[in-house]
Amino acid sequence: MFGGNFTILFLFLINAIFRGAGDASLAMRTLIISNGLNLILDPCLIMGLGPFPAMGLEGAAIATNIGRGCGVLFQFYFLLSRRAVVKIGWENIKVKWEIIKKIISISLGGIGQFIIGSASWIFLVRIISMFGSEAVAGYTISFRIIVFTILPSWGVANAAATLVGQNLGAKMPDRAEKSVWLSAFYNMLFLLLVSVVFFTWANEFVLIFSQDPEVVKHGVASLKIICLGYVFFAYGMVISQSFNGAGDTSTPTIINFICYWIIQIPLAYFLAVNFNLGSSGVYIAIAASLSILAVICILVFKRGKWKTVAV
Numbered sequence: 001m002f003g004g005n006f007t008i009l010f011l012f013l014i015n016a017i018f019r020g021a022g023d024a025s026l027a028m029r030t031l032i033i034s035n036g037l038n039l040i041l042d043p044c045l046i047m048g049l050g051p052f053p054a055m056g057l058e059g060a061a062i063a064t065n066i067g068r069g070c071g072v073l074f075q076f077y078f079l080l081s082r083r084a085v086v087k088i089g090w091e092n093i094k095v096k097w098e099i100i101k102k103i104i105s106i107s108l109g110g111i112g113q114f115i116i117g118s119a120s121w122i123f124l125v126r127i128i129s130m131f132g133s134e135a136v137a138g139y140t141i142s143f144r145i146i147v148f149t150i151l152p153s154w155g156v157a158n159a160a161a162t163l164v165g166q167n168l169g170a171k172m173p174d175r176a177e178k179s180v181w182l183s184a185f186y187n188m189l190f191l192l193l194v195s196v197v198f199f200t201w202a203n204e205f206v207l208i209f210s211q212d213p214e215v216v217k218h219g220v221a222s223l224k225i226i227c228l229g230y231v232f233f234a235y236g237m238v239i240s241q242s243f244n245g246a247g248d249t250s251t252p253t254i255i256n257f258i259c260y261w262i263i264q265i266p267l268a269y270f271l272a273v274n275f276n277l278g279s280s281g282v283y284i285a286i287a288a289s290l291s292i293l294a295v296i297c298i299l300v301f302k303r304g305k306w307k308t309v310a311v
Contacts, residue, residue, distance in 0.1 A: 109249020138218025
């Protein structure tokens with residue numbers, strides 16, 4: 001997987017180019033090809049179906065890289081054949097240091113956001129582990145369910161970021177702002193529906209992955225409590241991505257640092273240990289921090305400084 005990491009780099013990078021140019025359908029087709037091939041090749045190379053040798057886990061890695069590699073070739077075909085909105089030719093292959101420096105400057109904020117989010121999750125798991133392996137298993141199951149079901153929301157958030165970038169580039173900041181509020185509202189409606197479903201059938205969802213009573217108990221508690229912050233989180237994720245779309249990656253980085261490291265982690269430990277709420281204290285801290293993040297994002301967004309960052 002490490003040897004083929006260049007494929008995932010190009011896959012994410014060029015898909016971001018397509019989305020930024022407003023051609024999200026081409027990015028989707030790339031992922032369909034990449035993941036479709038992966039799904040077909042996985043059982044063939046893992047178990048040795050047909051003419052393929054049985055390679056076990058190594059086969060899974062090879063299948064993944066082949067799928068991603070074919071997706072990248074598909075991307076390059078559109079970029080170089082000039083059939084996409086963004087067209088690249090030999091005349092574009094030149095070093096432009098000002099653009100390189102700007103890309104690095106903007107990307108540092110995105111890197112910071114990813115590190116802050118990943119590190120906070122590790123700390124939360126460490127706190128939850130104080131209450132047994134069943135608590136960790138239950139939280140992990142609920143977390144995977146949550147991540148899978150909010151994928152459409154991340155799509156909406158990415159679309160909002162694209163609309164912000166395009167409208168600011170077209171010197172239409174008011175339309176950019178309207179795009180964000182509409183995206184956030186529709187995202188809120190979607191996550192409200194998801195939270196109702198989770199709260200009502202949390203037990204049934206968790207039972208799909210584990211039959212252990214203790215694991216199910218922790219998983220259900222995690223799912224029910226965290227989904228209470230979904231309505232606020234809908235606004236937070238859209239507005240946070242919209243800052244990125246405007247080129248203001250430092251603002252969401254600072255907000256994430258405050259909400260995840262300054263508020264979420266200490267609050268999780270305090271509620272879980274000092275208030276004797278156990279792992280439920282961690283889940284409450286997650287819901288609370290996501291809600292606070294949304295409120296801060298809304299207040300900062302209304303100030304409108306993001307409209308001048310890309311100028």
